[in-house]
Amino acid sequence: MAATRNVMRAIRVFEFGGPEVLRLQSDVLIPDPKENQKGDRVFTIDTISGGYADYAVAAADRVFPLPDKLDFRQGAAIGIPYFTAYRALVQKGRAKAGETVLVHGASGGVGIATCQIARAYGLKVLGTAGTEEGMNLVLRNGAHQAFNHREANYLDKIKACAGAGGVNIVIEMLSNVNLAADLQLLSCGGRVMVVGCRGPIEINPRDTMSKESSIIGVSLYLATEEERRACAAAVLPGLEGGCLRPAVGRGYALPRAPQAHSDILGGAGAAGKVVLLP
Structure with missing residues (x-):
């Protein structure tokens, strides 16, 4: 047999x-x-x-x-989102308390993690989302102000909120759409952290010269073991203490993985981390 x-x-x-x-x-x-x-x-x-x-x-x-207080759905929303957020904000972005950060596309997994970490580190946190639900989620997870990036004048509202100094750091989830506008929002010495991109974009390099600003790419997969351990050392106490809380969005059974991808690519807006379920 x-x-x-x-x-x-x-x-x-x-x-x-x-x-x-x-x-x-x-x-x-x-x-x-x-x-x-x-x-x-x-x-x-x-x-x-x-x-x-x-x-x-x-x-x-x-x-x-995985902390005992978190289930496996929440566990699926920790690793890449929170480590990427910490790498972008702290390891590469050199964020300091009192600075202003704009999380451009804040209602997804990495965005929510960034808002929570930035708030815990004492930054002024601004976030954008594409729906009312997404904006409310962003506000519940650390942002001081939320903006609808589908509104025609939302950039003007961000400028007014940031004040004359501008935004110190932009965490950018869709740089092929927003990068040129991000450069207009920055303070002197400001930096755009490119976390997500779906294609090319044309920018004017003079916009970086006038403020000595920086565009910095972020890739968790290039982190050294020491840097990964530093991410864990920063994130795990926050998860244990409750100031970092994974926000799980839609869940899809494994056979519906293609539908999950379709919804992410063509959906109206993110609302937490999308996870695959057993």
Whole structure:
């Protein structure tokens, strides 16, 4: 008699394309953890076997203990959002208490994490969202003021709120749309942290010269192990203490992963971290 194989469901991609190329397979072998690939209650910033699956293997240096007060849905909303937010705001953005930060696209997972961290670090926090629901979510999660980036004059409102000094830091989730405008909002020595981008954009470099401002790309995957540990050392106490609270948005069963991608790309606006469910 043939031995029974231990199999799981997983999303696999065999070609380039839109969300339709994400295909559910039900006969994928469950990965077998090797040395230094833990089985503890953890959250991760990266997997070896792929995260769109019933089971996943991750290296020991890519996982961190999940606080007991948080469930696995919340755990799925910690690693990349909060570590990216901390890297953009503190490690690369050099944020200081008393500065003003604009989170451009604040209602998604990284945006909410940035608002919470910035508020905890004593910054004046401004956030944008595309819906009333998103704006209220941003306000509940650390922002002092929220703006609807679908309004024609929202940039004028941000300028008025920031005052004559301007915005010290912009955390930018859609730089291919907003980068040129971001440069107009900055203070002298201000910096735009490019966290998200979906294509090219034309800017005038003189806008950086006039204020000696900076455009800085952010990639969590280029962080050193020391930098990842610094992220964890900053984020974990906040999660334990309650000042950092993962905001879980829509949940999709694993077979609906293509729909999740379609909704993100074409939806009206984010409202917390989108997660895949068992």
